[in-house]
Amino acid sequence: MEAGRMTTLAIVQARTSSSRLPGKVLLPLQGVPLIQFQLERLRRCNRIDSMVLATSTDPSDDALADQVAQAGVAVFRGDLNDVLERFRACAAHEQAKVVVRLTGDCPLADPALIDELVEAFHNGAWDYLANCADEKQLTVPDGFDAEVFKAEVLERAAVEARLPSEREHVTLWMRSAAAGLRWGHFRHQPVRPYYRVTVDDPVDLEVVQQIAAALHPHDPDFGVDAVVAYLDSNPQLAARNLATVRNAGLLKSLAEDAARRPSPGSTTAGQGQALWQRAKQLIPGGNMLLSKRAEMFLPEQWPAYFSRSKGCRVWDLDGRELIDMSIMGIGTNLLGYGHPEVDAAVAATVA
Structure with missing residues (x-):
């Protein structure tokens, strides 16, 4: 770590109790569990000092915790439903100053893109910066989402966020007017927000498996630009999961609110x-x-x-x-x- 630089911790959020595809993070991708494939890619990030998988203390997540620990990645376990508190406790335990939030259903995560985001966060003196912050400015496909914020903001969110949606969706309060934070949206070219490479259901998994099978053997470090180019060249594959609603879990939480x-x-x-x-x-x-x-x-x-x-x-x-x-x-x-x-x-x- 460079002298004088704030400690940056990547927290990867994952559980096995997904409603649409239970145990999805342990399903196979290029010969390893999906979560392991993602973590191996994230290890290539240059602007992240350490990485932790944040899962729950629920027994259903025991196998996930064991798998990740065996792969050599630290595991933190917290509340199943209060994900915000899980993140706060994890960041405090690791004594982080800056947190990069990632989710375990995005196996094609691009370390170079994440490094760009972290660099922009520090250069702009933001409280919160993400490439998924503003729906009107989305550029990257669903599945390359990344968020960066100060650990002190996370501490404040854990105290002030009250709505169930804000406890489940860690950064929702940070973008609210009530928070009064300096936050921004990070853009990347080319613009393809309608493509979908996150894994929420069996069709999503098939799409991601085909992309990885085509790109990974030739270039294990393939990033967002290669994925976009491949989907541009294979429109039938790209169209397979376009009908799936982005952020369906968030919409459900807002409806419950x-x-x-x-x-x-x-x-x-x-x-x-x-x-x-x-x-x-x-x-x-x-x-x-x-x-x-x-x-x-x-x-x-x-x-x-x-x-x-x-x-x-x-x-x-x-x-x-x-x-x-x-x-x-x-x-x-x-x-x-x-x-x-x-x-x-x-x-x-x-x-």
Whole structure:
């Protein structure tokens, strides 16, 4: 470590109790567990002084902790659900001054990109800097996310963050107006935020396995630019998991926060309302259709988005069945009646 430089600790967050793909971090990638593949890449970072895997004390994570320890990486175990406190305790235990937050479902993590981010953090005197901080400025594919922040900010977050979403998603409070921090978004070229190389489900895993199989044998140090070039050249592979919602876990947490807030006439706002609040930050008015704006009917409670329809019945993103008694703009106009003969004719036409 250079004299006078703040101790920089990489904390890799991982658990085995994933809801969509349990035990994913221990699934195979190029002959080793996915988490080991990622950690071996992260060891090449030049701007990180030490690295720790932060998992939970839950028995379900015993195998993960053993696997990582055998690979020669330090393991810290803390609360399963209060991830913010787990990070705070880990950083305090390691006496870190600067923390790099990474997640264990991003096996293609690029050490050179992380080094660039850490360098920019120090040069800009930020409290928090990340390449995933601002959804409107995303440049790298989902799966190359990295965040850097001061350990003292983490200590403050652990005290002041109150919402369940802020306890589960470590840096959410840091970007809030209440925090009052100096934070920024780090950009990288080329711009491909719609590509997806994180692992949340079996299709994600297949995509990442194919990328690694194509690139790793020729260049074990391949980075984000090589991944982008490969996906540009293989659009069918790139399209396989594009429909997966980015940050679905965060959306779920925000919906649960909304459900806890008392509102007249309803016990929950649901995922649709959380997604709507996010959309309004990106799209003027939330969408370009006046008749489909949630505020026209029941502000802060209208489901806003729907997964399917059948006749006059629609289902929201939480699976609740509703009757479209408004202007029939959801079932008949937007999603269709779901008549089997019409569906069959359309399927035959586009086949």
